[in-house]
Structures are given as structure tokens and as C-alpha cells.
Amino acid sequence: MQTVTVWCMHRSTWWPFIVCLEAHGYKQTYDIAEKCATENNITWAEVKTCADGQMGKSLEIMYYKETASLDPPHTYTPWVTINGKHVQETNMVKKICKAYEGTNKPEACSHTQKRFAMAGSCYK
Numbered sequence: 646m647q648t649v650t651v652w653c654m655h656r657s658t659w660w661p662f663i664v665c666l667e668a669h670g671y672k673q674t675y676d677i678a679e680k681c682a683t684e685n686n687i688t689w690a691e692v693k694t695c696a697d698g699q700m701g702k703s704l705e706i707m708y709y710k711e712t713a714s715l716d717p718p719h720t721y722t723p724w725v726t727i728n729g730k731h732v733q734e735t736n737m738v739k740k741i742c743k744a745y746e747g748t749n750k751p752e753a754c755s756h757t758q759k760r761f762a763m764a765g766s767c768y769k
Contacts (some may be wrong), residue, residue, distance in 0.1 A: 646678050648704045649696045650687070661685045 647666060650659040665681035666673050675693070682689040695701055712719050717731055725732045727744045734740040742754035 646673075646692055646696045648708060649692060649701050652704055653695065653700075654687070658685070658687060662687055 647663055650662055654662075662681050662685045665684060666678060669677050678692070679689045681687075682692055712724075715724065715726070715731070725734075725737065727741060732740055738753050742750060745751070745754065
């Protein structure tokens, strides 16, 4: 279900849905997913149909292959990669900004290093 919503919906829609699912840990049943969808104005029938259909199966296989091909192999979650390389970093914004090669860095990269150093903070 997470795979389908991430692939098919805008981040402003799928992110709250994923947060709701993750709040339930490993108990992510269809009942919980339907509740999370309803709470976030997502049509549950569409998500379930897509997840249970060919699109859902294809996406799961695609992400399985991507995970299986990681080098070094994936051993825990979350397993973060930047430009194809595994990253162990507590300050992901700083790491991403350092690795960014484009001409227009994201807004988050223009904030001070002090902001990046704050433990447990998230850039919104």
C-alpha cells in the first residue's frame, strides 16, 4: 500500500498516510490502512485495488530488485542512499546538500549550519 500511494499520489497526500501507517508499527493491516486513508481524504478502494492489482505487484517487484541490488547489502531500516552510495548520517539535510550537484540548491541548503546541527530536528 505504501508503495502504491508513494508512486501514484502527490507527496502532500501520501506523506500523512504513510505517517499514520508507520504510527502503527508492524500492525499495518488493511483495517488500519483504510482508517489512515479515510483520515487523510484518500479513496481507500482505489488504493486497495491498485495495491492488489498488477500495478501494485509490479511496483513491489521493482522495489524488491532495487533493494536486493544494494551494495553493501541492506541490513536495517531506514537504509539511505545518496547517488547510489549508502549513507550513515544523523544530519541528512547537510549530507544531501553536500552531495547535490545541481546549479540551484534546495532552499534547505541555504540555512545555517547551526540549524543543521540541531539534534533531532527536521526541515519542513
